[in-house]
Amino acid sequence: xxxxxxxxxxxxxxxxxxxxxxxxxxxxxxxxxxxxxxxxxxxxxxxxxxxxxxxxxxxxxxxxxxxxxxxxxxxxxxxxxxxxxxxxxxxxxxxxxxxxxxxxxxxxxxxxxxxxxxxxxxxxxxxxxxxxxxxxxxxxxxxxxxxxxxxxxxxxxxxxxxxxxxxxxxxxxxxxxxxxxxxxxxxxxxxxxxxxxxxxxxxxxxxxxxxxxxxxxxxxxxxxxxxxxxxxxxxxxxxxxxxxxxxxxxxxxxxxxxxxxxxxxxxxxxxxxxxxxxxxxxxxxxxxxxxxxxxxxxxxxxxxxxxxxxxxxxxxxxxxxxxxxxxxxxxxxxxxxxxxxxxxxxxxxxxxxxxxxxxxxxxxxxxxxxxxxxxxxxxxxxxxxxxxxxxxxxxxxxxxxxxxxxxxxxxxx
Amino acid sequence: xxxxxxxxxxxxxxxxxxxxxxxxxxxxxxxxxxxxxxxxxxxxxxxxxxxxxxxxxxxxxxxxxxxxxxxxxxxxxxxxxxxxxxxxxxxxxxxxxxxxxxxxxxxxxxxxxxxxxxxxxxxxxxxxxxxxxxxxxxxxxxxxxxxxxxxxxxxxxxxxxxxxxxxxxxxxxxxxxxxxxxxxxxxxxxxxxxxxxxxxxxxxxxxxxxxxxxxxxxxxxxxxxxxxxxxxxxxxxxxxxxxxxxxxxxxxxxxxxxxxxxxxxxxxxxxxxxxxxxxxxxxxxxxxxxxxxxxxxxxxxxxxxxxxxxxxxxxxxxxxxxxxxxxxxxxxxxxxxxxxxxxxxxxxxxxxxxxxxxxxxxxxxxxxx
Numbered sequence: 193x194x195x196x197x198x199x200x201x202x203x204x205x206x207x208x209x210x211x212x213x214x215x216x217x218x219x220x221x222x223x224x225x226x227x228x229x230x231x232x233x234x235x236x237x238x239x240x241x242x243x244x245x246x247x248x249x250x251x252x253x254x255x256x257x258x259x260x261x262x263x264x265x266x267x268x269x270x271x272x273x274x275x276x277x278x279x280x281x282x283x284x285x286x287x288x289x290x291x292x293x294x295x296x297x298x299x300x301x302x303x304x305x306x307x308x309x310x311x312x313x314x315x316x317x318x319x320x321x322x323x324x325x326x327x328x329x330x331x332x333x334x335x336x337x338x339x340x341x342x343x344x345x346x347x348x349x350x351x352x353x354x355x356x357x358x359x360x361x362x363x364x365x366x367x368x369x370x371x372x373x374x375x376x377x378x379x380x381x382x383x384x385x386x387x388x389x390x391x392x393x394x395x396x397x398x399x400x401x402x403x404x405x406x407x408x409x410x411x412x413x414x415x416x417x418x419x420x421x422x423x424x425x426x427x428x429x430x431x432x433x434x435x436x437x438x439x440x441x442x443x444x445x446x447x448x449x450x451x452x453x454x455x456x457x458x459x460x461x462x463x464x465x466x467x468x469x470x471x472x473x474x475x476x477x478x479x480x481x482x483x484x485x486x487x488x489x490x491x492x493x494x495x496x497x498x499x500x501x502x503x504x505x506x507x508x509x510x511x512x513x514x515x516x517x518x519x520x521x522x523x524x525x526x527x528x529x530x531x532x533x534x535x536x537x538x539x540x541x542x543x544x545x546x547x548x549x550x551x552x553x554x555x556x557x558x559x560x561x562x563x564x565x566x567x568x569x570x571x572x573x574x575x576x577x578x579x580x581x582x583x584x585x586x587x588x589x590x591x592x593x594x595x596x597x598x599x600x601x602x603x604x605x
Numbered sequence: 606x607x608x609x610x611x612x613x614x615x616x617x618x619x620x621x622x623x624x625x626x627x628x629x630x631x632x633x634x635x636x637x638x639x640x641x642x643x644x645x646x647x648x649x650x651x652x653x654x655x656x657x658x659x660x661x662x663x664x665x666x667x668x669x670x671x672x673x674x675x676x677x678x679x680x681x682x683x684x685x686x687x688x689x690x691x692x693x694x695x696x697x698x699x700x701x702x703x704x705x706x707x708x709x710x711x712x713x714x715x716x717x718x719x720x721x722x723x724x725x726x727x728x729x730x731x732x733x734x735x736x737x738x739x740x741x742x743x744x745x746x747x748x749x750x751x752x753x754x755x756x757x758x759x760x761x762x763x764x765x766x767x768x769x770x771x772x773x774x775x776x777x778x779x780x781x782x783x784x785x786x787x788x789x790x791x792x793x794x795x796x797x798x799x800x801x802x803x804x805x806x807x808x809x810x811x812x813x814x815x816x817x818x819x820x821x822x823x824x825x826x827x828x829x830x831x832x833x834x835x836x837x838x839x840x841x842x843x844x845x846x847x848x849x850x851x852x853x854x855x856x857x858x859x860x861x862x863x864x865x866x867x868x869x870x871x872x873x874x875x876x877x878x879x880x881x882x883x884x885x886x887x888x889x890x891x892x893x894x895x896x897x898x899x900x901x902x903x904x905x906x907x908x909x910x911x912x913x914x915x916x917x918x919x920x921x922x923x924x925x926x927x928x929x930x931x932x933x934x935x936x937x938x939x940x941x942x943x944x945x946x947x948x949x950x951x952x953x954x955x956x957x958x959x960x961x962x963x964x965x966x967x968x969x970x971x972x973x974x
Contacts (some may be wrong), residue, residue: 297942301942305949305950308945310754312945314893315938318894318937322938323935323938326934329931330647330929481755481758485755488755568766569766569767578755578759579756579760582755582756583749
């Protein structure tokens with residue numbers, strides 16, 4: 193990271209904050225940056241982030257993983273079962289194991305038997321959906337609160353904590369002040385938003401969230417700073433070259449898919465143990481696919497995946513906590529379009545000027561005319577955002593060169 | 606000499622078909638064994654389960670139900686197979702057919718035409734709407750290079766909420782005081798007659814016809830050749846002057862058009878309306894498995910659809926004898942996975958053996974002299 197790049201990032205973040213703060217003050221929609229919204233957004237970010245990281249590990253070792261959704265389903269079910277029987281920590285472990293089972297099936301099918309990777313993934317999704325339903329019929333039916341499509345509620349929950357001083361955590365029994373909470377209540381321009389965002393990120397944090405966030409730097413370090421990571425990435429970029437240097441591509445792809453499955457399982461576990469206290473059919477709700485889209489959006493890099501996951505988490509959080517704020521978000525889009533418009537004029541990009549202009553007009557009209565957006569339409573918001581983001585940010589992406597291409601050791605290519 | 610070569614080629618292709626057939630049957634048996642172990646581990650008697658499936662399946666009534674259940678699967682699998690033939694993975698059949706079902710059901714209530722034309726009109730509207738929804742993914746792929754796997758998955762979710770919205774706001778028939786969660790019923794002139802009363806609808810014939818058309822268009826026409834060539838080797842196809850982008854558009858639009866027919870057995874053959882709970886879902890994904898099992902061949906698809914239709918029809922009976930009915934779906938998933946794996950490795954073995962035989966033949970001909 194160079195100095196100027198850092199500066200640009202800072203300006204970008206500050207600019208976005210300024211826009212969203214102005215929109216908040218103008219429309220009086222405090223929920224846009226309230227700690228409640230941000231906290232919810234963070235909770236919704238976690239599974240998508242983990243799913244994206246699962247996709248990253250699979251594709252970096254050279255195997256497409258459409259089956260993340262299915263591995264997450266294994267994770268939700270196994271996690272909920274473990275948590276119901278033995279408590280939440282064991283539950284998370286079971287979730288990881290459940291996901292790894294899916295990863296193993298995928299590895300055997302694609303790495304050992306070389307079948308089409310997309311096909312294997314799709315079949316795993318189906319297998320997981322109905323396999324788990326079958327297990328529920330055997331295990332949960334007849335238990336108190338359980339049934340064919342949901343597990344009995346868990347008795348324990350994972351502990352949550354508040355950061356001391358910043359958001360009112362306890363230090364050895366002393367209740368420290370809730371500084372960010374106070375800042376949020378002042379509703380000042382930018383500072384109030386910072387308070388809300390900061391408090392949302394530090395208040396009532398589950399340990400599972402911490403684990404999920406730690407996965408990002410750890411993955412970055414392992415993949416880009418260790419010998420194992422270099423070899424793993426080389427089997428995704430050029431397995432033939434890797435093999436000629438004595439790297440065991442097959443074994444590395446097994447490892448990659450087991451890690452991928454474990455992360456997907458953990459993502460499922462956070463859904464059935466942290467975000468709620470029981471397993472429910474359809475709990476994953478396509479988050480595995482959104483995670484995949486996030487991975488593409490993030491250009492197969494952990495930091496990019498983190499950004500993408502936060503974007504989706506925020507979109508979903510606003511949708512859940514503050515459905516009234518949806519109209520305010522039109523204004524937000526309009527403001528961003530103006531910025532983009534200026535940028536495109538400076539860069540003399542005619543097409544982008546046009547796109548920005550159209551986006552501005554549409555969002556402005558939408559803000560003036562639409563009072564409430566129907567619930568059924570807001571549900572598709574994350575998916576529409578995915579498509580728009582992919583359509584606009586697609587140009588500079590570079591996937592691992594050999595992801596998706598079957599590899600057989602010792603065969604000429 | 607040429608005759609000898611021709612007979613050799615016939616023999617080879619027959620050997621290959623036999624190889625495929627044998628490995629498929631073997632794979633299905635292997636999958637059933639795996640499921641048997643699964644049943645055993647979870648404390649159920651596999652022999653009782655399979656016995657029950659066979660026993661109930663061999664009655665005439667069940668056979669009709671099998672054909673009935675196979676009908677939408679055939680449409681869905683053909684839609685998926687058209688994409689597969691060009692290396693395109695249309696996971697969006699689900700969204701395409703539900704969208705088409707709603708639009709066609711609503712359009713069908715707004716016209717009054719003589720019976721056959723009315724039915725035809727609804728079918729055409731369904732095909733056009735399915736194709737329209739699929740064309741979004743095609744346009745995204747052509748203009749922005751977005752992988753159709755991701756875009757069609759996203760479009761499935763978008764379709765679901767979009768359909769829900771237009772249904773609730775515009776198309777819902779409220780004449781019943783809000784009790785009726787369907788569109789207005791289609792007039793009798795727009796209904797497809799049953800082949801066997803209440804057992805099998807005429808759409809089954811349409812499905813067989815669609816499979817035939819699929820065979821003609823994809824396997825026996827110039828367009829189909831270009832399509833398969835683009836799928837087998839895109840670079841060679843482009844060099845030969847086949848327009849890649851146009852082929853993507855055609856393939857996805859055609860796939861979406863067939864997908865539009867998936868819910869028609871329900872819309873014009875059974876319920877005569879679209880309803881969120883009365884129109885069947887999940888056929889898009891089932892179609893993928895059927896297409897894989899049938900290896901994208903029309904006959905294979907029909908047989909695979911019947912097999913799955915048969916398994917589906919036994920689930921109610923299984924439930925009665927205290928075996929969870931979801932095991933049927935698990936069996937289906939395992940069958941597909943095992944069949945794909947076995948086919949892959951058997952075709953690799955077959956190719957290797959063919960290469961060895963060719964090398965031997967060359968040696969004995971002594972071509973160097």
